[in-house]
Amino acid sequence: MDRRxxxxxxxxxxxxxxxxxxxxxxxxxxxxxYTYFAPNDKPTQLHKAFAEDxxxxxxxxxxxxxxxxxxxxxxxxxxxxxxxxxxxxxGDVALGFVAxxxxxxxxxxxxxxxxxxEKFYDNAVPAMSGTVEKVMQAKFKTNPVMHxxxxxxQLWLAKPVANIDxxxxxxxxxWNREQAELxxxxxxxxxxITPAEVIPALQRxxxxxxFTAAVPALDWKFYEVTKFGYMMxxxxxxxxxxxxxxxxDKLPTDLRATFLAKAREWAPKYRAEMIQADxxxxxxxxxxxxxxxxxxxxxxxxxxxxxxxxxxxWVSKTGDVGKEMLASAIKACS
Numbered sequence: 001m002d003r004r005x006x007x008x009x010x011x012x013x014x015x016x017x018x019x020x021x022x023x024x025x026x027x028x029x030x031x032x033x034y035t036y037f038a039p040n041d042k043p044t045q046l047h048k049a050f051a052e053d054x055x056x057x058x059x060x061x062x063x064x065x066x067x068x069x070x071x072x073x074x075x076x077x078x079x080x081x082x083x084x085x086x087x088x089x090x091g092d093v094a095l096g097f098v099a100x101x102x103x104x105x106x107x108x109x110x111x112x113x114x115x116x117x118e119k120f121y122d123n124a125v126p127a128m129s130g131t132v133e134k135v136m137q138a139k140f141k142t143n144p145v146m147h148x149x150x151x152x153x154q155l156w157l158a159k160p161v162a163n164i165d166x167x168x169x170x171x172x173x174x175w176n177r178e179q180a181e182l183x184x185x186x187x188x189x190x191x192x193i194t195p196a197e198v199i200p201a202l203q204r205x206x207x208x209x210x211f212t213a214a215v216p217a218l219d220w221k222f223y224e225v226t227k228f229g230y231m232m233x234x235x236x237x238x239x240x241x242x243x244x245x246x247x248x249d250k251l252p253t254d255l256r257a258t259f260l261a262k263a264r265e266w267a268p269k270y271r272a273e274m275i276q277a278d279x280x281x282x283x284x285x286x287x288x289x290x291x292x293x294x295x296x297x298x299x300x301x302x303x304x305x306x307x308x309x310x311x312x313x314w315v316s317k318t319g320d321v322g323k324e325m326l327a328s329a330i331k332a333c334s
Contacts, residue, residue: 027055027063029251034083035092036076036195039068041219042277043150043239047092050266057262062255064090075194076175080242084140089247093144095238096176102139104318105132107325108149108238109178111307112300114333115233117278120149121271123332128325132240135321142242145263148270150213150237151278153179157209158202160228160291164299164306173198173210178235178310185306199225213237214281215274223288231282232295232303 033051037043044066051064067088074082076097083091099106107128108114114124125147136142161167168187174180180190193201195216201207202225209226211234217226241263248256286292295303315323 026060028061029063029255031062031064031089031247032072032087033064033066033090033092034072034074034079034088035066036069036074036079036094036097037092037216038195038219039071041068042215042273043092044068046266046270046273047241050262053266054259054262057258058255062251062259069196080136080140080142083142083242083244086244086247088244090241090243093240093242094150095240096178096235099176102135103314104321105135105238105325106176106314106318107322107329108236109176110311110314110326110329111178111182111234112304113311113326113329114236115152116333117149117151117236117271117275119333120236120238121147121267124329125267127328127332131321131325131328136240136242137245140242141245143245143248144240144242145248145260146241146267146270148239148241148267148274150239151215151274151281152231152233153211153213153235153237154217155209155211155230155232155234156217156222156226157228157230158205158226159208160293161230164302170208171206173201173207175211178307178314179211181310182234182303182307185309195220202226213278214285215277218281218284223285223290227290229282229285229290229292230295231292232300234303 033047035044035047048066051066055063072088076094077100079091080093080098080101082088083093095102095105096109099109114120129144129147132144132147136144155172157170164186167183170183170188171191172183172188173193174183174190175192180192183190191207193207198210199220202210217229251259282292311326315326
């Protein structure tokens with residue numbers, strides 16, 4: 001009887017010890033991070049690696065779970081509001097997609113305002129990050145803790161075109177107003193289609209092409225539905241990792257400091273990864289049989305002239321903040 005009682009005591013002690021270990025290893029804070037990119041897309045992979053590094057640096061006390069497109073009921077245009085209302089603590093916010101909420105921050109969607117990823121990171125972000133933070137804090141109580149950028153936007157077409165005139169009468173998926181307006185100005189039309197619908201629309205011939213960067217063009221297997229890449233380097237897609245300010249403020253001081261330090265540390269990693277990913281994507285798309293043709297200097301000059309009214313109209317509507325943002329982008333990237 002004594003021996004049996006001793007075994008029960010030992011088992012109970014082991015159970016208590018195990019429960020203590022599990023409690024010690026449980027996350028102190030759990031956050032959700034939403035991105036509108038698909039689970040296997042390059043940006044989603046980077047977000048997950050960032051989240052894993054934060055968990056490691058905090059010894060598991062801050063656990064960030066990344067949710068990709070389709071895993072939560074949000075569209076790209078919903079992300080900023082989802083963060084602002086703390087439905088998710090962090091969101092991958094494309095300023096072009098949320099231009100209806102923060103129009104004055106959408107300077108990089110203006111055609112040819114900035115097409116250099118290197119200059120975006122080195123010059124543009126330091127020049128305008130303070131303005132972005134001020135606007136997002138005032139309007140949505142969110143904190144843009146990290147800026148990153150998708151590679152230059154290109155036009156992917158089912159059939160080749162010889163020049164700008166070849167864009168007449170074409171219907172193209174455009175994910176912001178500026179791209180749609182460009183198509184109108186060259187005699188075509190822009191159609192709004194969500195990322196998930198792009199490939200089916202190209203397969204069915206609903207659209208003749210689509211604007212996006214080379215990286216998602218590869219991720220989404222554009223080589224199966226398009227044959228030609230018109231490499232006009234139209235714009236960059238300015239992204240921010242936005243955090244709900246109240247959630248950030250609630251973090252214990254040491255966790256908050258570690259999280260913010262990791263965000264600063266990872267911005268250069270996003271830069272290096274996305275620049276290399278753009279190069280690799282272009283190479284792979286060509287190897288898959290696509291023809292990629294750079295716009296000639298004459299074509300770029302013509303497109304700049306054609307699209308100048310887009311930026312002029314935008315500045316007239318966004319006031320001093322928009323004017324300052326655009327001037328900073330152009331100066332930083334010239």
